[in-house]
Amino acid sequence: MAFVTRFAPSPTGPLHLGHAYSAMLAHDMAQAAGGTFLLRIEDIDQSRCRPEWEAQIYDDLQWLGLSCQQPVLRQSQRQHIYAAALNRLWAQDRLFLCTCNRRDILQALSAPQEGVPANFGPDGPIYPGTCRDKQIHSAASPRPDGVLRLRMDQITADHAAMQSGSDGFSFQEDGSGPAGETGLIRFDARYLCDHIGDIAVCRRDMATSYHLSVVLDDAAQGVTHVVRGQDLFEATKIHVTLQWLLGLPTPIYHHHSLIRDDQGKRLAKRDDARALSRYRAEGATPADIRRMVGL
Numbered sequence: 001m002a003f004v005t006r007f008a009p010s011p012t013g014p015l016h017l018g019h020a021y022s023a024m025l026a027h028d029m030a031q032a033a034g035g036t037f038l039l040r041i042e043d044i045d046q047s048r049c050r051p052e053w054e055a056q057i058y059d060d061l062q063w064l065g066l067s068c069q070q071p072v073l074r075q076s077q078r079q080h081i082y083a084a085a086l087n088r089l090w091a092q093d094r095l096f097l098c099t100c101n102r103r104d105i106l107q108a109l110s111a112p113q114e115g116v117p118a119n120f121g122p123d124g125p126i127y128p129g130t131c132r133d134k135q136i137h138s139a140a141s142p143r144p145d146g147v148l149r150l151r152m153d154q155i156t157a158d159h160a161a162m163q164s165g166s167d168g169f170s171f172q173e174d175g176s177g178p179a180g181e182t183g184l185i186r187f188d189a190r191y192l193c194d195h196i197g198d199i200a201v202c203r204r205d206m207a208t209s210y211h212l213s214v215v216l217d218d219a220a221q222g223v224t225h226v227v228r229g230q231d232l233f234e235a236t237k238i239h240v241t242l243q244w245l246l247g248l249p250t251p252i253y254h255h256h257s258l259i260r261d262d263q264g265k266r267l268a269k270r271d272d273a274r275a276l277s278r279y280r281a282e283g284a285t286p287a288d289i290r291r292m293v294g295l
Helices: 017-032 050-066 079-091 102-110 153-160 189-195 210-220 235-246 274-280 286-293
Strands: 004-009 034-041 095-098 147-149 169-173 183-187 199-200 225-229 252-256
Touching: 004 225, 017 034, 017 050, 017 252, 017 274, 017 286, 034 050, 050 199, 050 274, 079 095, 079 147, 079 235, 095 199, 095 252, 153 189, 153 235, 169 225, 169 235, 189 235, 199 210, 210 235, 210 274, 252 286, 274 286
Parallel strands: 004 034, 169 252, 225 252
Antiparallel strands: 095 147, 147 199, 169 183
16 A cells, blocks of 8 residues: 655745654655655635745755655645535535624624533634524525535434444544544544534635645545644544545544643744744754754
8 A cells, every 4th residue: 555645834934843843754654654755735825825935845845855746736726626525515415604703603602592612623613503504505506705614413414324333433543642542533423513513614715624625635645644733633533524525535644742832832833933944044954953853
């Protein structure tokens, strides 16, 4: 079996030590298995992406000595793929149009009559279902004037009926989650409804979402092993659900620990003090970066 992994940064700021760790780990794992290391530019958020940051990504990876197969996949060139998947899900009545903004959602969650605590999941505040039954599903294609959300309760019911006798959804983890979860990770319909909810698969300003694009792109690139931080462990349950809906293969996942600052906070792109370009300017070598991140 081929071993294919990838590094998928967004060009919204400089790469930092955490990015370097994830990229080098994915590259090293692919090399050790005689496999392929891919680069994907996740530039669906055109309001925040900048050409100079994309150019810096290529420069930093080259400096680290990480070579990837060409050509590089760029999400901004795949909008038609995402639109086709949305049309398919819409035609199957898997989606509904949501006109709520973040404030509406938080107010609904905190309203006494709702009786639902303002829980947060991997996609933010767990959606309270405000718009789920408002619209009659009649349009031939999704309308662009709102957020498109998955009907999670319906999806999980359909999965249970089609997979009678199974233990729900699952994926193979050969790294570890935040609480040390490893091996075969299982989750059921109740978990999806209670802890994830009706997640957005198309946002107003993107015409897609991270969750939808990442599963379509991993499948298109033949990714067999997804290497990424433990902060995305819960999101993997969203991705496995979408893979089932769209008939896509589920890769093996390897979630790794996060590189943190001196106060224990995970690094962010706004933390320029730990940007790779800063270390390079101060005379660090790729070997120094490897030592810093523990590789």
